[in-house]
Amino acid sequence: MIISAAAWRIAKKDGLEVLRDRRTLFINLILPVLLYPLLTLFLIQVVQLAQATKRDPPRIATIGVPAPALRFLKEPAPDEKTAPANKSLASPAENLPELVSLPPEAISALTAIAVKLKTPTPEDRKAALGILRQHRLVTALIVLNPEARPVEVLRLNDDAHPRMDEAKSATDRALESWRKEQVKATLDAAQVPMTALTPIATTTLSLAPVAEAVRTRIAGIIPLLLVILATSGAFFPAMDLIAGERERGTLETLLSLPIRRRDVFIGKLLVCCAAALAAVILNLLSLVFTVGIMGAQLAKAGGGLDLAGIAGVGGGTLLLCVVMLLPLTVTVAALALALAGVANSVKEANNTLAPLILVVTVAGAVAAMPRIEPNLALDLVPITGVVLALKESLQSPHLPWMHLALAGLSSLAVAAVVVTWATRLLESERFRYPGLVRAGWGRWRKWGLKPPVPGGLEVLGIYALAVAGMTMGSGLLTNAPAAAIVVIPLLAFVALPALLHAWAGAYPLSAIHLGRPTARHLLAGLALVLPAIALSATVGALQATVIDPKLLEQGGDKVMEIIAQVRAAGGIGLVLLCVAVAPGICEEILCRGTLLAGLRQGLGTLGAVLISAFLFAVLHMSPWRFAPQCVLGIGLALLCLRCGSIWPGVIVHAGHNGLLVLAELASSGQVPGVQPLVAFARQVPPMTWGFVVPPLLVALAATGFRLSRKASQPGS
Amino acid sequence: MLTLHGVRKTFYDPGRGPVPAVDGITASAHGGVVAVVGANGAGKSTLLRLIATLLVPDEGRITVAGLDVTKDPEGVRRHLGYLSTTTRLYPRLTGRELLRHIGGCYGLEGAALTEALDRQVVNFALAGFLDQRLEGCSTGQLQRINLARTLIADPPVLILDEPTTGLDLVASAQVVDAVRAARKTERLILLCTHHLTEVEACADRLWLLRDGKLAWDGAPADLGTGAGLDAAVRAHLGLNSP
Numbered sequence: 001m002i003i004s005a006a007a008w009r010i011a012k013k014d015g016l017e018v019l020r021d022r023r024t025l026f027i028n029l030i031l032p033v034l035l036y037p038l039l040t041l042f043l044i045q046v047v048q049l050a051q052a053t054k055r056d057p058p059r060i061a062t063i064g065v066p067a068p069a070l071r072f073l074k075e076p077a078p079d080e081k082t083a084p085a086n087k088s089l090a091s092p093a094e095n096l097p098e099l100v101s102l103p104p105e106a107i108s109a110l111t112a113i114a115v116k117l118k119t120p121t122p123e124d125r126k127a128a129l130g131i132l133r134q135h136r137l138v139t140a141l142i143v144l145n146p147e148a149r150p151v152e153v154l155r156l157n158d159d160a161h162p163r164m165d166e167a168k169s170a171t172d173r174a175l176e177s178w179r180k181e182q183v184k185a186t187l188d189a190a191q192v193p194m195t196a197l198t199p200i201a202t203t204t205l206s207l208a209p210v211a212e213a214v215r216t217r218i219a220g221i222i223p224l225l226l227v228i229l230a231t232s233g234a235f236f237p238a239m240d241l242i243a244g245e246r247e248r249g250t251l252e253t254l255l256s257l258p259i260r261r262r263d264v265f266i267g268k269l270l271v272c273c274a275a276a277l278a279a280v281i282l283n284l285l286s287l288v289f290t291v292g293i294m295g296a297q298l299a300k301a302g303g304g305l306d307l308a309g310i311a312g313v314g315g316g317t318l319l320l321c322v323v324m325l326l327p328l329t330v331t332v333a334a335l336a337l338a339l340a341g342v343a344n345s346v347k348e349a350n351n352t353l354a355p356l357i358l359v360v361t362v363a364g365a366v367a368a369m370p371r372i373e374p375n376l377a378l379d380l381v382p383i384t385g386v387v388l389a390l391k392e393s394l395q396s397p398h399l400p401w402m403h404l405a406l407a408g409l410s411s412l413a414v415a416a417v418v419v420t421w422a423t424r425l426l427e428s429e430r431f432r433y434p435g436l437v438r439a440g441w442g443r444w445r446k447w448g449l450k451p452p453v454p455g456g457l458e459v460l461g462i463y464a465l466a467v468a469g470m471t472m473g474s475g476l477l478t479n480a481p482a483a484a485i486v487v488i489p490l491l492a493f494v495a496l497p498a499l500l501h502a503w504a505g506a507y508p509l510s511a512i513h514l515g516r517p518t519a520r521h522l523l524a525g526l527a528l529v530l531p532a533i534a535l536s537a538t539v540g541a542l543q544a545t546v547i548d549p550k551l552l553e554q555g556g557d558k559v560m561e562i563i564a565q566v567r568a569a570g571g572i573g574l575v576l577l578c579v580a581v582a583p584g585i586c587e588e589i590l591c592r593g594t595l596l597a598g599l600r601q602g603l604g605t606l607g608a609v610l611i612s613a614f615l616f617a618v619l620h621m622s623p624w625r626f627a628p629q630c631v632l633g634i635g636l637a638l639l640c641l642r643c644g645s646i647w648p649g650v651i652v653h654a655g656h657n658g659l660l661v662l663a664e665l666a667s668s669g670q671v672p673g674v675q676p677l678v679a680f681a682r683q684v685p686p687m688t689w690g691f692v693v694p695p696l697l698v699a700l701a702a703t704g705f706r707l708s709r710k711a712s713q714p715g716s
Numbered sequence: 717m718l719t720l721h722g723v724r725k726t727f728y729d730p731g732r733g734p735v736p737a738v739d740g741i742t743a744s745a746h747g748g749v750v751a752v753v754g755a756n757g758a759g760k761s762t763l764l765r766l767i768a769t770l771l772v773p774d775e776g777r778i779t780v781a782g783l784d785v786t787k788d789p790e791g792v793r794r795h796l797g798y799l800s801t802t803t804r805l806y807p808r809l810t811g812r813e814l815l816r817h818i819g820g821c822y823g824l825e826g827a828a829l830t831e832a833l834d835r836q837v838v839n840f841a842l843a844g845f846l847d848q849r850l851e852g853c854s855t856g857q858l859q860r861i862n863l864a865r866t867l868i869a870d871p872p873v874l875i876l877d878e879p880t881t882g883l884d885l886v887a888s889a890q891v892v893d894a895v896r897a898a899r900k901t902e903r904l905i906l907l908c909t910h911h912l913t914e915v916e917a918c919a920d921r922l923w924l925l926r927d928g929k930l931a932w933d934g935a936p937a938d939l940g941t942g943a944g945l946d947a948a949v950r951a952h953l954g955l956n957s958p
């Protein structure tokens with residue numbers, strides 16, 4: 001995007017103002033720098049405080065436990081005394097439980113319950129728990145018969161007790177030591193050495209430097225923190241720059257100046273992004289610095305931990321973080337400006353922005369969770385993809401180039417869409433004077449001209465509904481007949497929301513391209529079926545030369561399996577209905593009807609064609625079919641705009657799907673009557689096909705284009 | 717300079733329903749000071765905002781210096797200086813920074829900008845507080861800077877919506893003097909006011925607005941002077957107390 005001189009002028013003035021705002025300075029410059037040093041200091045303090053306070057040992061009662069076992073409860077076995085206490089902060093001596101002697105009636109009550117060990121009633125459990133809690137016990141150890149072999153030890157636990165873990169490890173340890181002692185005695189009696197029990201000894205050597213291991217652990221958190229910082233960094237300027245202007249009464253002054261409104265917006269966006277980036281970069285530097293100093297301190301203290309290496313992720317990785325976060329920052333800044341812009345005051349802007357920071361945090365946190373790894377689908381999810389790719393880059397010794405590129409491209413695309421949409425906002429009167437038109441929406445509008453076409457945000461909402469329904473709804477249908485599994489989600493989540501939206505919004509059917517087509521246009525659709533197949537097949541073949549199909553193929557067999565089931569239930573006709581006609585109609589209604597019409601409002605024709613095609617491809621949730629569907633989507637969108645109706649596209653779409661499935665079935669000999677045709681085709685030399693098919697396709701495509709030429713130019 | 721043709725703008729208010737704030741105004745003006753007078757809610761500010769491209773007319777056509785407000789809003793704004801009770805100034809900037817910024821927005825640069833700035837500093841006697849942050853300036857000082865910024869690029873059309881509201885007698889007189897000083901044959905000044913003395917002091921022409929309609933258009937002297945003008949205006953606006 002070209003940033004005009006006017007936009008820079010606005011940015012300069014706004015930047016100056018923001019720099020004079022103490023709150024923004026604090027959030028964007030001082031907080032990111034101080035975050036890690038303060039966090040470290042706080043952690044150290046908390047740990048020191050926790051160590052300084054003496055905790056009461058967990059209370060344990062013993063009934064009938066023999067003396068050797070009691071001894072181990074009171075003091076750890078000799079070989080454990082010397083072991084370093086690296087597992088917990090407290091030393092083993094402090095972990096020793098307090099042994100409590102119970103009054104006789106409690107002992108007899110617990111013993112009575114212990115006798116019924118095999119069949120305790122819920123009342124017994126309750127009674128035992130009551131006794132434990134009455135004497136503030138965590139655990140009671142009961143041995144009914146010390147002479148029996150094996151000795152049966154009953155442990156009654158109050159699992160809800162906060163010191164349960166300590167009590168458990170203390171009793172575990174004591175019982176284990178006791179067991180070892182008994183085993184040793186038995187072995188000694190039989191004159192067998194103790195090593196007979198441990199024929200295999202394992203020694204583990206950690207090769208990676210501690211620093212790297214620590215880095216892997218914290219790698220998930222750093223990108224999340226950066227995303228949150230980028231978001232909050234953009235927030236305060238965003239609030240100050242539009243809602244603040246409105247509140248201080250300067251917005252009207254600004255809008256009366258001879259500057260294009262989009263330049264005003266871009267100028268403000270530049271300031272927001274600069275502020276957010278400053279926060280991110282300062283934060284990264286602070287991280288490196290803090291860890292470096294900590295490492296140096298630890299090395300000096302001789303703790304043996306070389307933490308200095310954590311900082312050694314290299315300037316390249318840090319730069320990568322900044323570059324990857326750039327589109328995301330722009331997106332969030334534009335969204336924040338737009339959302340803050342509809343608010344009347346800074347206070348109101350705070351409320352409209354709170355959900356955004358929540359969404360960003362959740363999307364980032366999902367990616368930061370351990371065990372979640374990037375994949376081709378997750379890469380496309382706006383915030384999650386970037387955080388995942390960055391996490392992977394920080395963790396693994398090799399950069400995940402493909403994920404970085406996909407996530408980067410996806411977030412760039414999102415940024416482009418959001419910025420295009422947001423820059424147009426200031427052009428709307430409603431955005432300049434919020435509360436100007438409060439006459440209601442759609443069917444329920446009380447006064448004034450109804451917008452003839454749905455807005456971009458509205459239709460994106462409908463699309464989100466469709467995606468959510470397709471992903472979650474199909475899970476509900478696992479036991480339904482195969483045909484229902486295919487058709488019901490399409491009807492319920494793709495077509496129905498779009499139609500309901502058009503009804504509720506009182507949009508005329510022609511506004512979402514559902515008007516009656518002319519016969520010429522339907523013929524055009526027919527003529528374009530084969531060229532469409534050729535197009536998507538070509539894209540698929542091209543894709544296969546670049547990327548290994550195995551990498552992208554997911555669930556392709558499952559589709560064929562469902563098709564086989566449908567065919568078993570209702571023959572080829574039902575198959576065509578399920579995979580050709582139903583998707584053709586439903587997906588066209590959503591993607592070329594509602595989506596294309598609405599996006600055109602916010603993004604213009606080019607943007608609407610591209611984005612609707614992208615979203616159409618995403619709807620199929622198949623990485624392998626993504627590129628072909630995307631190209632097909634562009635073609636269908638152009639055809640729809642040209643004919644002013646989705647129905648020619650429905651024919652192309654259904655024909656494309658239907659013929660491909662028929663071909664698939666025919667190649668495995670499952671379609672009756674085509675065998676002679678296939679046999680004939682095999683006899684004709686390939687060269688002949690090469691001469692016949694391309695001209696035929698070109699002719700068909702040309703016919704289609706000619707037929708689709710619209711007699712009357714489209715209205716609005 | 718300015719033409720209005722069948723201009724309409726209706727707001728919707730959940731309590732009152734549709735409010736026709738400007739209800740079919742047709743008029744034109746070429747130079748001098750046009751005073752716009754009407755009762756509260758008559759639609760004066762709405763009309764001026766429509767001309768300043770801040771609002772978009774529902775119906776009708778407005779041209780400023782030959783440019784249509786809906787087709788070329790930037791071009792229109794380049795010919796406009798707009799000041800109203802709701803155009804305030806950036807409190808965290810100094811007067812000089814503000815004037816330079818706004819001059820820059822009108823395309824003034826380098827020596828031309830400095831020269832324009834100096835001219836306004838002299839015209840409005842800004843030198844005493846020019847380098848002070850605006851949050852520290854008094855209402856009168858702010859209004860002088862506000863007038864200076866509307867005039868900095870010497871625009872051919874000036875829109876002043878109640879420029880004397882909240883000012884004391886001396887400051888109001890200064891504003892009226894400034895309007896008179898800015899008056900040129902090739903410049904149109906639209907002055908919305910509630911004070912007929914100001915109208916008499918500087919207006920060449922008077923538009924009386926009543927319920928969004930143009931109730932009277934002509935020279936104020938044709939309606940009378942002093943108490944006579946007051947009575948005539950009241951009669952036209954339906955403000956006579958029973």
Ligand SMILES: Nc1ncnc2c1ncn2[C@@H]1O[C@H](COP(=O)(O)OP(=O)(O)OP(=O)(O)O)[C@@H](O)[C@H]1O
Pocket residue numbers: 433435436727728729735736737754755756757758759760761762763
């Ligand atoms: N943004 C808005 N939303 C809804 N109604 C509005 C809006 N702005 C103005 N109106 C209504 O339009 C009508 C005309 O308002 P306008 O501000 O133009 O009057 P005015 O002549 O300037 O009055 P005043 O002398 O009080 O400034 C009023 O009834 C007002 O309530």
Ligand SMILES: [Mg+2]
Pocket residue numbers: 760761762877
């Ligand atoms: Mg007004």
